[in-house]
Amino acid sequence: MIIQETIDFIKKYDIDGILIDNAEIIPQYYEINVEELSRRETDGEPTYSKEDMFYGNIVLPTIESGYWATE
Amino acid sequence: MRLPLKLNLSLLNLLREFPYSGTSFPPEFLKAVRQQLVNSKSKIPSDTAKFVKEKLSIDIEHLLLAGHIGFAKIANLQDFVALLQPNFKLSALNVTDINKTNVFNKTSLYVAVSSVKLDQAEALPEAHYLEELTVELLMDETEQIPGSSKEAIYIPVSLVKISLSSQGQIDIHFYCYLCHCLNKAFADKGLALYPWIFPDAKLVPDFSDQGIANIKSNLNLKFSHKDLDNYIRIVTDNPLDLGPLKELLPELETLVYYSVHFQNREINLNLERLFIALLGHPHVEVRNRAVLFLNILYDKTHWQLRGALKTKVASVGDQFKIESIVESEIDDTHFAIMLNTYSFSPNDSEEIVSWHIPKMLPYDAATGAENSKAMVISLDFGNFPRAGFYDWKLIKFQKGGKIASVYTGFQHAGSLSTSIQKLENLERGTGFTPKTKPIQGRIIVHPKNVLDLQLHEIYADYPEGLPTEKHRGNFAKIAESIANYARGGINGLYISGALERDYNLQYGEDGKIKASLSSKRKEASPLAITNRSMPSTMLGGDKGLRTLIEAAKQKDVKIILDFVTRISSSRHHKKYTPYLLYYLDSQGKKVPFYGSDGRGWSYEDTQLLNFRYVESRFF
Numbered sequence: 001m002i003i004q005e006t007i008d009f010i011k012k013y014d015i016d017g018i019l020i021d022n023a024e025i026i027p028q029y030y031e032i033n034v035e036e037l038s039r040r041e042t043d044g045e046p047t048y049s050k051e052d053m054f055y056g057n058i059v060l061p062t063i064e065s066g067y068w069a070t071e
Numbered sequence: 072m073r074l075p076l077k078l079n080l081s082l083l084n085l086l087r088e089f090p091y092s093g094t095s096f097p098p099e100f101l102k103a104v105r106q107q108l109v110n111s112k113s114k115i116p117s118d119t120a121k122f123v124k125e126k127l128s129i130d131i132e133h134l135l136l137a138g139h140i141g142f143a144k145i146a147n148l149q150d151f152v153a154l155l156q157p158n159f160k161l162s163a164l165n166v167t168d169i170n171k172t173n174v175f176n177k178t179s180l181y182v183a184v185s186s187v188k189l190d191q192a193e194a195l196p197e198a199h200y201l202e203e204l205t206v207e208l209l210m211d212e213t214e215q216i217p218g219s220s221k222e223a224i225y226i227p228v229s230l231v232k233i234s235l236s237s238q239g240q241i242d243i244h245f246y247c248y249l250c251h252c253l254n255k256a257f258a259d260k261g262l263a264l265y266p267w268i269f270p271d272a273k274l275v276p277d278f279s280d281q282g283i284a285n286i287k288s289n290l291n292l293k294f295s296h297k298d299l300d301n302y303i304r305i306v307t308d309n310p311l312d313l314g315p316l317k318e319l320l321p322e323l324e325t326l327v328y329y330s331v332h333f334q335n336r337e338i339n340l341n342l343e344r345l346f347i348a349l350l351g352h353p354h355v356e357v358r359n360r361a362v363l364f365l366n367i368l369y370d371k372t373h374w375q376l377r378g379a380l381k382t383k384v385a386s387v388g389d390q391f392k393i394e395s396i397v398e399s400e401i402d403d404t405h406f407a408i409m410l411n412t413y414s415f416s417p418n419d420s421e422e423i424v425s426w427h428i429p430k431m432l433p434y435d436a437a438t439g440a441e442n443s444k445a446m447v448i449s450l451d452f453g454n455f456p457r458a459g460f461y462d463w464k465l466i467k468f469q470k471g472g473k474i475a476s477v478y479t480g481f482q483h484a485g486s487l488s489t490s491i492q493k494l495e496n497l498e499r500g501t502g503f504t505p506k507t508k509p510i511q512g513r514i515i516v517h518p519k520n521v522l523d524l525q526l527h528e529i530y531a532d533y534p535e536g537l538p539t540e541k542h543r544g545n546f547a548k549i550a551e552s553i554a555n556y557a558r559g560g561i562n563g564l565y566i567s568g569a570l571e572r573d574y575n576l577q578y579g580e581d582g583k584i585k586a587s588l589s590s591k592r593k594e595a596s597p598l599a600i601t602n603r604s605m606p607s608t609m610l611g612g613d614k615g616l617r618t619l620i621e622a623a624k625q626k627d628v629k630i631i632l633d634f635v636t637r638i639s640s641s642r643h644h645k646k647y648t649p650y651l652l653y654y655l656d657s658q659g660k661k662v663p664f665y666g667s668d669g670r671g672w673s674y675e676d677t678q679l680l681n682f683r684y685v686e687s688r689f690f
Contacts, residue, residue: 001646002603002636002680002682005603006603006634008604009603009604009632009634012087013606013616013617013620014317014620014624015620015630015631015632016563016629016630016631017629017630017631017632017635018631018633018634019565019631019632019634020630020634020635020636021633021635024595028267028636028667028682029350029351029682029683030351030654030664031353032310032351032352032353033655034310034311034353043167050303050304050307051303053304053307053310054303054307054348055351055681055683055684056346056348056351056681056683057652057653057681057684058653058654058655058661058662058682059351059652059653059654060654061654061656061664062329067358
């Protein structure tokens with residue numbers, strides 16, 4: 001989506017380049033909140049879908065740089 | 072069904088002469104090749120050509136060209152032609168020139184040739200065929216491959232298919248298969264054909280067999296949507312349990328290895344979705360493997376499985392020379408350099424893996440040092456023809472049809488083959504030394520003259536650096552200043568804040584501004600983007616930006632815009648809404664994950680998207 005929007009913009013306006021600030025921390029991925037995404041409702045139903053867990057739609061707040069603790 | 076083909080010797084001669092100037096093919100060469108392809112095509116019934124197109128999704132001329140390139144690249148093909156047609160003079164293969172470029176392949180050449188328009192009224196030149204031999208393409212994938220004879224050799228269509236899809240990675244096996252078929256059929260004549268990249272025919276049978284083994288591997292390869300769902304279930308059932316992943320990761324490594332090797336698009340896409348999701352796994356080792364696997368998918372080679380590519384930076388026009396020192400015996404001659412990059416031809420967008428013969432010199436001869444077993448391996452491609460990544464890898468052809476990495480930094484190594492053997496032992500066990508790295512690299516090539524850019528950074532709202540309403544800028548004002556910048560030696564402008572932000576405007580059905588709502592928000596942050604596809608309305612919108620770019624082009628000033636990955640947390644376009652990222656605050660409330668520079672700051676006027684979700688949903 002972001003890549004396509006960028007490509008389309010470059011093609012449409014024929015600009016010479018783009019600069020992505022802080023590129024070293026992009027894409028920003030954060031640690032998923034396993035506890036929250038595993039939560040069940042009061043009637044026992046899972047609150048979130050497997051897709052929410054898989055894609056990490058709820059993450060932990062962090063002050064770490066985008067991609068945390070990788071080599 | 073079988074497709075019988077006769078080798079067009081006239082076409083083979085054209086190909087083997089390979090008159091490439093370093094930047095383009097002569098038009099007369101392309102025309103002559105096209106004419107011979109039409110000649111060969113005319114010998115094939117139209118319904119057969121149609122069947123081939125449906126079966127292989129390839130035009131018959133492309134197939135004919137691919138086949139003839141396979142034969143043309145046999146170094147000593149003249150030995151074979153002389154057996155059947157002693158009076159025909161087959162041209163020598165122009166090894167020197169094909170070694171310097173990657174355009175002598177079935178894709179790049181077809182792109183160039185297919186652009187040639189033939190005059191229908193003009194008679195085609197005569198074609199000379201090798202009538203004594205039929206090349207039978209076995210279209211039925213289940214058909215047993217018959218033994219080759221002096222009258223016919225048989226090529227399974229599966230081998231052709233994976234050769235076409237693999238972007239050059241298994242070409243060597245295809246060429247060896249052709250050589251091996253002919254060598255077996257004419258064994259009594261002592262025929263020993265070998266592809267141009269080999270020094271002799273010793274390894275031909277092994278690499279031919281590996282080509283056939285590739286068919287089986289490719290047929291057994293699968294990773295469907297259903298398989299992806301299974302993996303998702305395993306990964307999400309209990310993300311903190313590493314147990315299942317310990318078994319799955321080796322499976323995935325094997326899968327990505329072969330999928331990249333054969334360039335299986337469907338499998339690659341499903342794997343990409345999985346790996347992107349795994350980038351957020353709670354365990355660091357899983358994340359690291361996901362990064363590695365994604366690198367392999369995007370590189371389109373599995374080279375980084377053995378270690379990272381050593382990176383250098385260059386510009387178009389710089390000298391393109393690969394050099395390396397390896398420990399080796401003087402008679403170790405089965406080295407090659409693989410190159411993975413875009414076709415050197417600027418009109419071809421395909422990425423190609425090509426094979427090249429390096430120049431080898433004993434280290435002491437090259438440097439004056441004495442008593443060294445080291446060899447200097449080098450390859451001069453001339454100059455970088457276009458921008459992009461140029462990945463290269465030093466390899467060695469080995470028995471068993473194996474293409475082995477060549478490693479450096481291995482202590483106590485004797486001959487190279489010994490060190491490779493030792494390494495393989497280490498890899499099978501647990502003692503792999505991290506000091507040992509494969510000899511491979513990536514050269515990141517920037518556009519020509521990029522180092523000559525004199526960039527000037529401006530905020531679109533305040534190009535003069537005066538943040539007041541009176542001096543507020545817009546695209547038109549910047550356009551007026553271009554000539555002045557150019558006079559001052561500025562040949563590149565980096566403009567921040569050029570994309571659409573939250574002005575609180577109301578749009579009509581035609582997408583045009585109707586009015587502002589309660590009040591315009593002139594103070595809206597220029598870095599909080601509501602729609603990444605639009606230039607800022609307040610600065611002049613579409614028309615204003617086009618005027619600016621036109622003015623810049625007239626003065627040859629490059630325009631570089633600031634693109635941010637965050638989006639505005641107020642009134643962003645609804646296309647972003649499904650992909651917003653959230654976290655729970657201390658009271659358990661779900662709140663947007665505000666934009667961050669990754670260093671502890673957060674900007675509440677922007678928020679982040681869930682990139683894992685965004686990029687794996689938009690294939």
